[in-house]
Amino acid sequence: MSEPKKVKLTREELEKIIKICESVEKRGLDPFTVNVKELLSTLRKALEENQELDHYVLDAETMYKIAAIIALQHKWLRDSAQALFVDAQLIGTKLLAADKKSIVRAFLKAWRPIISLEQVTFQRLKQGIDYFLGLPPRSGERVWGWKISDREVELLKAKLAAEEDVDEKIRMLHQELLREYESRGEIDYWDFIRRGGFEESFERAYLLSFLITEGFVDVKRNPLKNEIKLIPRREKAERKRPSSLVIVMGGEAR
Amino acid sequence: MSEDSFSKKLMTAAAMLLFRSHRKPGVKGWELKYRLGKNYMKVIDALNSHLKRLGLEVKTVFEEEKDFDKARFYVTLSHPMLLSDLVTAGWSIDEVAVLAVALSILASRGGKAPMKEVLEILQTKLPRWKAESYLERAIRRGYIEKTDEDVLLMGWRAKVEIDQRELLKSMLELQPENRQEPGEKTRPEKQDQEF
Numbered sequence: 001m002s003e004p005k006k007v008k009l010t011r012e013e014l015e016k017i018i019k020i021c022e023s024v025e026k027r028g029l030d031p032f033t034v035n036v037k038e039l040l041s042t043l044r045k046a047l048e049e050n051q052e053l054d055h056y057v058l059d060a061e062t063m064y065k066i067a068a069i070i071a072l073q074h075k076w077l078r079d080s081a082q083a084l085f086v087d088a089q090l091i092g093t094k095l096l097a098a099d100k101k102s103i104v105r106a107f108l109k110a111w112r113p114i115i116s117l118e119q120v121t122f123q124r125l126k127q128g129i130d131y132f133l134g135l136p137p138r139s140g141e142r143v144w145g146w147k148i149s150d151r152e153v154e155l156l157k158a159k160l161a162a163e164e165d166v167d168e169k170i171r172m173l174h175q176e177l178l179r180e181y182e183s184r185g186e187i188d189y190w191d192f193i194r195r196g197g198f199e200e201s202f203e204r205a206y207l208l209s210f211l212i213t214e215g216f217v218d219v220k221r222n223p224l225k226n227e228i229k230l231i232p233r234r235e236k237a238e239r240k241r242p243s244s245l246v247i248v249m250g251g252e253a254r
Numbered sequence: 255m256s257e258d259s260f261s262k263k264l265m266t267a268a269a270m271l272l273f274r275s276h277r278k279p280g281v282k283g284w285e286l287k288y289r290l291g292k293n294y295m296k297v298i299d300a301l302n303s304h305l306k307r308l309g310l311e312v313k314t315v316f317e318e319e320k321d322f323d324k325a326r327f328y329v330t331l332s333h334p335m336l337l338s339d340l341v342t343a344g345w346s347i348d349e350v351a352v353l354a355v356a357l358s359i360l361a362s363r364g365g366k367a368p369m370k371e372v373l374e375i376l377q378t379k380l381p382r383w384k385a386e387s388y389l390e391r392a393i394r395r396g397y398i399e400k401t402d403e404d405v406l407l408m409g410w411r412a413k414v415e416i417d418q419r420e421l422l423k424s425m426l427e428l429q430p431e432n433r434q435e436p437g438e439k440t441r442p443e444k445q446d447q448e449f
Contacts, residue, residue: 028366079364091362098428107354110421112330116279
């Protein structure tokens with residue numbers, strides 16, 4: 001029973017060493033606070049006592065961490081040499097004893113701030129405007145720009161005219177619906193849209209969908225009789241629970 | 255190169271170095287090479303002699319190797335500032351004191367120290383909220399870096415602006431009492447009462 005306990009103990013020891021090394025590395029502590037010689041002898045002992053593959057992995061990791069500490073000690077010495085081997089404790093004491101102005105005055109001797117401007121100049125602004133005006137229009141997306149061609153103006157006019165035309169057609173369809181409703185009551189959807197050829201029926205259905213969406217026409221559907229009735233309104237109705245209805249045209253399914 | 259074209263290059267170099275065009279100030283050597291040509295160091299040297307008359311200088315900060323194309327060029331002050339200059343430049347004495355203490359601790363510890371320990375020293379002279387707030391500002395300005403483990407490191411700006419050997423030397427020469435150097439103009443600071 002004592003054998004596994006011993007193994008566990010050495011494993012814990014190695015994990016502890018790894019944690020110490022990591023802490024020194026991460027927190028920037030003095031690497032000379034770690035007794036490398038002692039850690040190495042513990043590691044050697046652990047290696048001799050436990051010769052299992054699993055343990056070797058942990059040994060290797062511990063060895064790597066100790067090597068990292070030695071590298072840190074090397075860096076620490078190099079930095080200290082560059083900093084004239086100034087003791088951090090001494091600097092701390094000096095800082096605690098000195099007054100604010102003296103500290104700042106001492107700091108100013110070593111400080112040469114960077115000079116840089118963030119303000120925009122008139123020249124830079126002009127450059128920016130010139131650049132912007134020289135930018136080509138974005139393909140397919142930008143309609144408005146600094147320079148609109150005659151063709152673009154014509155296309156725009158045609159587009160606006162087409163929109164006005166559709167508005168007028170919708171208005172007329174609404175009037176027609178109201179007239180039929182006043183004379184016959186509820187209007188059958190298919191009777192109403194079937195006028196002329198397929199194209200005209202399709203256009204009426206398309207325009208009617210706008211009136212329905214806008215709230216100028218209510219749709220009553222009876223799935224048992226397969227009927228769709230239209231009830232037009234003079235005023236726009238508020239849709240409390242709007243829902244969509246799919247009507248297939250030009251096929252068997254209605 | 256004609257005198258006219260050289261003076262145009264000088265103006266371009268001054269604009270590149272003085273106007274901030276990136277998130278960080280300064281320009282890389284290759285950027286100067288692209289705008290000023292392969293003899294850009296001649297232009298920089300000429301600009302440097304012009305700037306020195308104004309108390310400024312071009313500072314070259316190399317990365318790992320001494321390659322001018324990879325180095326970063328900045329314009330910095332060439333002479334130390336006076337306390338009165340600090341206030342004019344918009345710094346408060348307290349803020350610079352926090353910066354000085356933090357950077358001195360970092361320089362004396364090889365560029366790395368736990369934030370907790372730095373704050374402990376700062377708190378002996380300043381209220382905690384003030385110390386923390388100025389430390390945060392120093393981090394934002396790039397003088398100090400903070401890791402996820404709350405360890406402070408020397409920031410990029412400190413590496414450019416601070417002569418670490420000079421800083422440690424002048425901190426070692428600190429005297430406990432407040433001495434004003436001869437010829438130094440200072441105005442009465444209201445913050446002095448806090449120390």
